[in-house]
Amino acid sequence: MHTYGAIRYYQFGNPADVLQLIYRRVLKPGAGEVLVRMTARPINPSDLIPVRGAYPHRISLPCIPGYEGVGIVEAIGPSVDPSLLGKRVLPLRSEGTWQERVVASSELVIPVPNDLDDDIACQLYINPLTAWVILTEALRLQPGDFVAVNACGSSIGRIFAQLSAILGYRLIAITRSSRHTQELLSLGASHVIDTSDANTPSIREAVLSITEGRGAAAAIDSVGGADGEQLAYCTCTQGTVISIGLLSGQPVHWGEVSRASKTAVQLFWLRNWVRDASVHTWHDTFGLLIDLIQQNRLRLSRISERYELAQVKQAVIAAEAPASKGKVLLVDADNKSII
Incomplete structure (x- = not known):
């Protein structure tokens, strides 16, 4: 046997x-x-x-x-x-x-x-497809819009940086270490906020400064807990926060945060997109990502x-x-x- x-x-x-x-x-x-x-x-x-x-x-x-x-x-x-x-x-x-x-x-x-x-x-699969679907389908963004992303030193954070540059959005990358700063900028991030730097103001203040007081059009949270809550207050009025992960292990009461911050909150589950995608869409989307990699535009x-x-x-x-x-x-x- x-x-x-x-x-x-x-x-x-x-x-x-x-x-x-x-x-x-x-x-x-x-x-x-x-x-x-x-x-x-x-x-x-x-x-x-x-x-x-x-x-x-x-x-x-x-x-x-x-x-x-x-x-x-x-x-x-x-x-x-x-x-x-x-x-x-x-x-x-x-x-x-x-x-x-x-x-x-x-x-x-x-x-x-x-x-x-x-x-x-x-x-x-997991990281490239998640980032691609969020940026091209889940968010209604215009070229030049600011998108704030936490845990941006992660694998998916690097992909968001590259895709934002490809698609014309301006990424505000939020990290907990200065060792990610130069790499993220080289990959396409517009700005990097290093929260380990004692001179860095609150994330909200830093984002408002970068966006000249308007706030980001959207934010993407991979962490949850207090970090996720902070991110909601970095967006403009009627902005959007998408929750994609729970790295901290701490859930966020998104309903309360949404009401307090006047921000629309979406919980993104890749499995829902996968469930609804046709076989044709499934193969076409992978084809697009593979093309970007073969062109050395996505690493x-x-x-x-x-x-x-x-x-x-x-x-x-x-x-x-x-x-x-x-x-x-x-x-x-x-x-x-x-x-």
């Missing part, structure tokens, strides 16, 4: 404590499905926050984590185009990617061009460390280390090396 390794958790908690390596029987793909042998998967905050129990109402235990990754089509089911065999693809909208094999819908896998290596391809995070699935506990600790300087990948045994 052929088996393969997978990471699973049976209860919520600290990822380094609750994630376990188990073995499963290899399944044959059904009609319209492909079997993908995974080669690389990034570790994102969005992978780990559910493990901690932030969304128990929509996570069924036991669960295999991992929203994105890249692999090679190893087998196909009935009615699947044989040309997919041996192709590198993103097996998205399937079961968790933190396993050696993933069964996915053949019409939803995203083919990966030969000139995009696994390090780039495995990061193409994704560098890879700092690689771990095998069996080393998942060390991997998640490394991914959350404050000094981490890039993405941590979970890779197959033949692709493990520390950069």
Whole structure:
């Protein structure tokens, strides 16, 4: 009986404590499905926050984590185009990617061009797609509008900086460290607010100064808690705040904040866009992002460390280390090396 390794958790908690390596029987793909042998998967905050129990109402235990990754089509089911065999693809909208094999819908896998290596391809989903959809669909912005984004030293913050420049918005990047300032400016941010600088006024005062008292047209919060609340008061009257994450683990009472700040608040869930997107839109949107990467107009995070699935506990600790300087990948045994 052929088996393969997978990471699973049976209860919520600290990822380094609750994630376990188990073995499963290899399944044959059904009609319209492909079997993908995974080669690389990034570790994102969005992978780990559910493990901690932030969304128990929509996570069924036991669960295999991992929203994105890249692999090679190893087998196909009935009615699947044989040309997919041996192709590198993103097996998205399937079961968790933190396993050696993933069964996915053949019409939803995203083919990966030969000139995009696994390090780039495995990061193409969560952060780039979230940033693209927010800036092009969720927000009603005009060229030149200011957009304030917190946690901007993160992977998605760097993507917001680049896409804002591409799309013509002016990004106010909010960070907690001066080490991000020059990089964000070089990537396309219009201004950087470093909250670790003792000379920096409040975020609201800094944003109002940059925008000549008007406030930003929109703000994007990845942190929640007090940081998210502060961001709402940085927008202009009738401005928009979009909440996309909860890095602090502290929720915001957005209804109260919206009334007090006279700001419209939207809770953005990528899964809702994914659910409603047609197959055509799904592939077209990835095509746009891949084009930007191939044109060297959009760059994704560098890879700092690689771990095998069996080393998942060390991997998640490394991914959350404050000094981490890039993405941590979970890779197959033949692709493990520390950069």
